Amino acid sequence: MTTHYLVLSALLFAIGGIGVLVRRNAIVVFMCVELMLNACNLAFVTFARQNGNIDGQVIAFFVMIVAAAEVVIGLAIIVTIFRTRRSASVDDASLLKY
Amino acid sequence: MITAPTIEYFALAPLLIIFGAAIIGVLVEAFAPRYLRRAVHVPLTLLSLVGAFALVILQTVRGVPTTPAAMGSVAVDGPTLFIWGTILVLSFVSVLLINDEEQFVPSAAAVPGSAEEEKAITEGAAHTEVYPLALFAIGGMLLFPASNDLLIMFVALEVMSLPLYLLCGLARRRRLLSQEASVKYFLLGAFSSAFFLYGTALLYGFAGTVDLLGIRERLAVGGGGTETLLLVGTAMLGVGLLFKIGAAPFQAWKPDVYQGAPTPITALMASGTLVAAFGAVLRVFWVALGNDSWNWEPIMWGVAALTMVAGSILAITQTDIKRMLAYSSIAHAGFLLVGVMAVGERGQNALALSGLLFYLVTYGITTVGAFAIVTLVRDPGGEAWHLSRWAGLGKRSPKLAGLFAFFLLAFAGIPLTSGFFGKYAVFRSAVALGEAWLTGLVVLAVVASAAAAFFYVRVIVLMFFSDPSADGPTVVTPSWATSTVVGFSAFATVALGVFPQPVLDLAEKAAKSLFVQ
Numbered sequence: 001m002t003t004h005y006l007v008l009s010a011l012l013f014a015i016g017g018i019g020v021l022v023r024r025n026a027i028v029v030f031m032c033v034e035l036m037l038n039a040c041n042l043a044f045v046t047f048a049r050q051n052g053n054i055d056g057q058v059i060a061f062f063v064m065i066v067a068a069a070e071v072v073i074g075l076a077i078i079v080t081i082f083r084t085r086r087s088a089s090v091d092d093a094s095l096l097k098y
Numbered sequence: 099m100i101t102a103p104t105i106e107y108f109a110l111a112p113l114l115i116i117f118g119a120a121i122i123g124v125l126v127e128a129f130a131p132r133y134l135r136r137a138v139h140v141p142l143t144l145l146s147l148v149g150a151f152a153l154v155i156l157q158t159v160r161g162v163p164t165t166p167a168a169m170g171s172v173a174v175d176g177p178t179l180f181i182w183g184t185i186l187v188l189s190f191v192s193v194l195l196i197n198d199e200e201q202f203v204p205s206a207a208a209v210p211g212s213a214e215e216e217k218a219i220t221e222g223a224a225h226t227e228v229y230p231l232a233l234f235a236i237g238g239m240l241l242f243p244a245s246n247d248l249l250i251m252f253v254a255l256e257v258m259s260l261p262l263y264l265l266c267g268l269a270r271r272r273r274l275l276s277q278e279a280s281v282k283y284f285l286l287g288a289f290s291s292a293f294f295l296y297g298t299a300l301l302y303g304f305a306g307t308v309d310l311l312g313i314r315e316r317l318a319v320g321g322g323g324t325e326t327l328l329l330v331g332t333a334m335l336g337v338g339l340l341f342k343i344g345a346a347p348f349q350a351w352k353p354d355v356y357q358g359a360p361t362p363i364t365a366l367m368a369s370g371t372l373v374a375a376f377g378a379v380l381r382v383f384w385v386a387l388g389n390d391s392w393n394w395e396p397i398m399w400g401v402a403a404l405t406m407v408a409g410s411i412l413a414i415t416q417t418d419i420k421r422m423l424a425y426s427s428i429a430h431a432g433f434l435l436v437g438v439m440a441v442g443e444r445g446q447n448a449l450a451l452s453g454l455l456f457y458l459v460t461y462g463i464t465t466v467g468a469f470a471i472v473t474l475v476r477d478p479g480g481e482a483w484h485l486s487r488w489a490g491l492g493k494r495s496p497k498l499a500g501l502f503a504f505f506l507l508a509f510a511g512i513p514l515t516s517g518f519f520g521k522y523a524v525f526r527s528a529v530a531l532g533e534a535w536l537t538g539l540v541v542l543a544v545v546a547s548a549a550a551a552f553f554y555v556r557v558i559v560l561m562f563f564s565d566p567s568a569d570g571p572t573v574v575t576p577s578w579a580t581s582t583v584v585g586f587s588a589f590a591t592v593a594l595g596v597f598p599q600p601v602l603d604l605a606e607k608a609a610k611s612l613f614v615q
Contacts, residue, residue, distance in 0.1 A: 077263060077280050
């Protein structure tokens with residue numbers, strides 16, 4: 001039964017999505033995005049099993065690499081703004097509006 | 099036994115040149131002494147763009163391939179070659195703008211206003227990394243519309259976006275705004291690419307492959323109990339793609355990022371990224387989901403209507419020149435989406451595609467020109483962004499204000515500018531479909547462009563019919579590079595407005611074969 005894994009993946013994706021929307025700390029927001037990417041990976045691997053080909057498993061590796069690259073860029077940006085503002089809250093960064 | 103994959107190196111050569119030059123740029127950063135870096139980077143970057151462009155022309159002359167390259171994962175077809183040519187020209191002029199030390203921070207790691215930053219400025223430090231980063235972004239832009247499977251498309255999306263997130267945070271002036279733009283762009287961009295990826299996963303579950311042609315074949319077969327996977331997958335994929343083109347309701351990042359980013363980078367994003375993202379939208383919705391158009395067209399209709407209305411109306415309330423241009427870009431994305439829905443039989447598709455390709459060229463060129471002018475009007479603390487600072491500019495430097503007014507009129511789509519023919523080509527194809535729902539949208543689009551014309555004209559009136567303030571902004575003497583960019587954009591905007599036929603023909607020829615299917 002692969003359905004359970006798909007439900008789990010959808011749940012993880014939703015938790016990540018809600019986290020992005022409600023959390024204030026940029027690092028936590030970013031962790032939630034990573035959770036969403038990992039939910040995608042679970043879905044890919046499950047569908048690979050369901051479809052009987054290994055494309056999904058290969059894609060999961062690609063996604064891991066991309067996620068790693070994203071961490072490098074993301075942490076660099078967040079650390080830079082933290083050093084400037086002494087805060088990683090996304091609510092504080094509100095100079096650009098309207 | 100495993101057979102080795104075949105790679106069509108000639109077809110992929112433009113991509114390989116750009117990525118190769120970007121990697122050499124990284125090595126230059128690592129090994130060349132500081133005083134030499136810029137001297138190596140500028141010619142390297144510009145020559146690689148010229149070389150890639152020459153290869154695109156050579157491929158067009160030698161005949162467009164009819165099958166996808168690299169084991170079906172990259173499609174180098176007529177529309178791709180046209181989009182590549184467009185992106186390479188726009189990138190070339192944007193890189194000429196990027197070649198301005200004044201725009202980029204001497205040391206991104208130094209806290210704004212700290213002694214460390216002071217030291218970096220007096221030492222004359224510079225982030226020459228912007229050149230390889232821009233090249234990686236341009237490489238991603240080339241791959242994005244050419245990718246023929248969703249995995250490659252996701253990787254290309256990230257290769258295009260990741261360097262741009264960094265580049266946004268590297269402005270020399272108003273660094274707090276720049277860093278904030280970078281964080282916002284990054285978090286929202288990563289969020290949207292997660293949606294893109296989950297959509298890919300669901301379509302993979304539906305079709306058993308991420309190949310666009312495979313999804314198309316699976317759709318043609320139909321049946322099965324997996325309709326939900328298809329619909330939810332399409333919606334999520336759409337969110338990821340529409341975010342990149344800045345369509346409402348995913349447009350919120352655009353004004354913030356366009357305002358905060360260094361202006362040359364804004365020019366690159368507003369032109370190159372938009373062209374690349376539209377190429378990808380077309381490929382996904384026409385090639386992979388073309389047989390499912392009755393499912394996505396109603397949603398796309400609403401998105402297009404909302405985008406053009408939101409862009410045109412919100413632009414009126416703006417007091418910042420870069421934010422206003424960003425909202426104008428949102429409105430233009432809405433107009434372009436009209437063409438995405440004008441699908442029918444083969445001839446109709448070719449008509450719509452050629453219109454879209456032409457619109458992308460005209461809009462991209464005019465945008466780069468407009469942002470190039472924004473870099474020239476300066477206050478003591480940086481560029482003069484506030485609209486009130488532009489009052490009376492026409493009296494103090496009539497040439498510059500005249501050119502800017504001309505670009506604004508081209509955005510508005512006044513006849514004798516390229517913008518008119520761009521809009522005409524897209525709207526004509528939508529009306530040619532002869533469906534009431536799409537013709538209605540064209541009417542809405544025309545009304546929205548009339549509303550948009552209001553705020554363009556407002557800026558022109560402000561520049562020419564109000565008195566300059568005593569402590570107004572200074573107009574710096576443009577460097578040769580900036581003059582070239584402004585001159586080229588103005589020339590192309592006039593030429594495509596008076597004599598558009600050669601480029602229209604080229605777009606038609608590129609669109610005739612449609613995407614490989």
